[in-house]
Amino acid sequence: MTTTVRPDAGRNASPYLYGEEAAEVARVLEAGQYGHTDVTEEFERRIASFLGVSDAVAVMSGTAALHTALLAAEVGPGHEVVVPSMTFCATVQAILAVGATPVFVDVDPATLCVTDPLIMDAVTDHTRAVMPVLFGGRAIDFSRIRRELAARDIAIVEDAAHAFGSPNGTRRVGATGDLTCFSFGPIKNLTCGQGGILIPRTRAEADTIRRIRLLGVVQSQAQRAQTTSYQVEGFGLRYQMSGINAAIGLAQLDHFEKAETTRRILWRVYRRALAGLDGVTLVDVDPDRSVPHLCQVLIPHRDEVHAQMKARGIGVGVHYPPNHLQPAFAQWRRDLPATEQVGREVLTLPFHQHLTENDIDQVVTALGQALKTVGAASCARS
Known part of the structure; x- marks a missing residue:
């Protein structure tokens, strides 16, 4: 006999809404806040508070978060990035987008996560970053290798697309001092419809990330509205999260x-x-x-x-x-x-x-x- 299942069991993954998202989006639309606005900034503050960190920078997708994080860590041509092969291709594409070389490593088959020895065995003089993937949401403790990597000027860029909210000891993922990237895509544990967020390591790094996500422009939208010009101080992309997506995220965060x-x-x-x-x-x-x-x-x-x-x-x-x-x-x-x-x-x-x-x-x-x-x-x- 073949088992008959409900339609819900026929879906591998599915967004879960709590009933308030549509009203929050309607309020944003009625206010004409289609782009990056104070709603986005409120979402950033709420995420930072939830994670117990000083700052969070919202972008348009998890892939944008990974790309921006590597740029902020000054990873580029001639550099290697240690990354597990067992991940979504977006992780690797972000490495290629900055002109760096992916160095694929194995995973522990029990968890599908990378381990300290697997990372360190792949590190060379050309390594500029390691990009562990918190597969399935599982937190990874990098305390044993963090100091050695820092001494070699190697950044830890956590691909935490699966791991928003996951505890890491007494804190949550994102609050342990690494440059952490979350995804808020349609089927993530918290969704913005589409979106991502970065947890910077320092105030200076947060400023760099904000400049990169706004085409290299230094001034915020509010500041530009008060002047006749603006300054472009480096490479950047249009990676801001819209107020529409942030409104969905705020409703989700409440639950x-x-x-x-x-x-x-x-x-x-x-x-x-x-x-x-x-x-x-x-x-x-x-x-x-x-x-x-x-x-x-x-x-x-x-x-x-x-x-x-x-x-x-x-x-x-x-x-x-x-x-x-x-x-x-x-x-x-x-x-x-x-x-x-x-x-x-x-x-x-x-x-x-x-x-x-x-x-x-x-x-x-x-x-x-x-x-x-x-x-x-x-x-x-x-």
């Missing part, structure tokens, strides 16, 4: 405690349900050290199981095909055995706040059925 509680509960439900399936390894995000963004398993015959789940109406996915195997990045390919093994086995199960415990039970039941079907077919072929 974030509910989001983190719900996501931890759902991930633990998955952990209990998957415990009875042979041959399935759950990727550990450690809900005590994360606000889980993904629920992933490592399974044999992944492609066949993926097809079986899709045929059952289950919204499974693959996060992510390894970047060092992508055609666009082939010149930097190297042997990464753990990443390549994970790349063949990883399957992302539906995970979002619309799910119920019953939905999860149905997804796991369907996964068990798919595994049996694929296993029987494999035995028959052999």
